[in-house]
Amino acid sequence: MAVGRLEGKVAVITGGASGIGKACALRFAEEGAEIVISDLGSERMESAAAEIRSNTNGQVKWVEANVCFEAQIANLMQSAIDDFGHIDCVVAAAGVSGAHYLSDENAEGLSGNLVDQPLEDWNQVLQINLTGVMLTNKHAARHMIAKGIPGSIVNIASSAARVALSGAVDYCVSKAGVSMLTHAFAMEMLENNIRVNAIGPGFIETPMTQGLQDDDDGKEMMLSMTPMGRLGTPLEMANTALYLACAESSYTTGATLYPNGGMYIS
Numbered sequence: 568m569a570v571g572r573l574e575g576k577v578a579v580i581t582g583g584a585s586g587i588g589k590a591c592a593l594r595f596a597e598e599g600a601e602i603v604i605s606d607l608g609s610e611r612m613e614s615a616a617a618e619i620r621s622n623t624n625g626q627v628k629w630v631e632a633n634v635c636f637e638a639q640i641a642n643l644m645q646s647a648i649d650d651f652g653h654i655d656c657v658v659a660a661a662g663v664s665g666a667h668y669l670s671d672e673n674a675e676g677l678s679g680n681l682v683d684q685p686l687e688d689w690n691q692v693l694q695i696n697l698t699g700v701m702l703t704n705k706h707a708a709r710h711m712i713a714k715g716i717p718g719s720i721v722n723i724a725s726s727a728a729r730v731a732l733s734g735a736v737d738y739c740v741s742k743a744g745v746s747m748l749t750h751a752f753a754m755e756m757l758e759n760n761i762r763v764n765a766i767g768p769g770f771i772e773t774p775m776t777q778g779l780q781d782d783d784d785g786k787e788m789m790l791s792m793t794p795m796g797r798l799g800t801p802l803e804m805a806n807t808a809l810y811l812a813c814a815e816s817s818y819t820t821g822a823t824l825y826p827n828g829g830m831y832i833s
């Protein structure tokens with residue numbers, strides 16, 4: 568029988584109850600990893616864990632953690648250590664998008680652009696998408712260093728890190744931050760044999776883009792920006808994350824891959 572590409576590995580996945588994070592959890596479990604899903608909402612996490620258990624033989628646990636709170640992320644990583652003894656891979660997929668791509672005005676006549684954005688909305692996007700990824704990286708790496716084992720961290724950025732999108736300044740800035748966090752943290756972690764890479768998806772079929780998928784103008788906007796003429800699937804993102812998580816990418820660190828249907832070719 569073929570040995571899975573993550574056999575004997577333990578993977579912690581934030582945002583693991585939905586979309587790209589859930590697809591990563593399922594795909595990694597198929598490749599032999601033991602999984603700790605983290606997200607918001609116990610029912611959502613239990614439902615995702617049950618789906619993965621029913622499709623694989625792997626062990627799947629879940630721990631609720633809001634990525635904005637350092638103590639909750641520290642507790643998540645400690646729980647993974649307590650349950651499985653080590654952490655080998657991390658996918659930091661928790662994120663939000665408050666984007667207003669279609670530039671409609673709301674009932675108060677305000678646009679979705681930066682000039683009209685309340686500071687608390689900006690702070691929330693940066694807190695979840697950038698600080699949350701930083702906290703996830705920091706606390707996972709602490710345990711990897713303490714155990715002295717090689718590790719692989721995969722951060723979910725976005726093609727919006729490189730493609731400027733009107734109505735989404737906060738999101739673009741947060742994802743550009745994730746990309747540079749990945750580069751710089753990878754340099755710090757070289758001596759510890761921990762690789763840090765990122766993925767910059769284009770438009771993907773997940774709940775995050777459901778509103779745009781359901782809207783004719785939204786769908787047209789996404790497809791017009793995507794030379795391949797279709798949205799990406801969560802499985803395509805999970806396969807990219809799997810490559811970065813496993814030993815096949817053993818000479819790659821500090822990189823951001825862009826599975827985006829040709830939206831941005833670096």
Ligand SMILES: NC(=O)c1ccc[n+]([C@@H]2O[C@H](COP(=O)([O-])OP(=O)(O)OC[C@H]3O[C@@H](n4cnc5c(N)ncnc54)[C@H](O)[C@@H]3O)[C@@H](O)[C@H]2O)c1
Nearest residue numbers: 582585586587633634660661662725768770771773774775
């Ligand atoms: N779907 C796309 O087109 C697309 C494109 C590029 C990048 N991304 C990125 O991929 C990642 C996953 O997004 P998705 O498309 O799967 O969306 P999704 O909404 O299906 O999943 C995001 C998950 O993050 C969780 N989350 C949000 N805030 C959190 C918090 N404070 N603490 C813990 N968990 C929190 C949500 O509960 C949700 O389960 C995000 O970082 C997103 O920015 C998505």
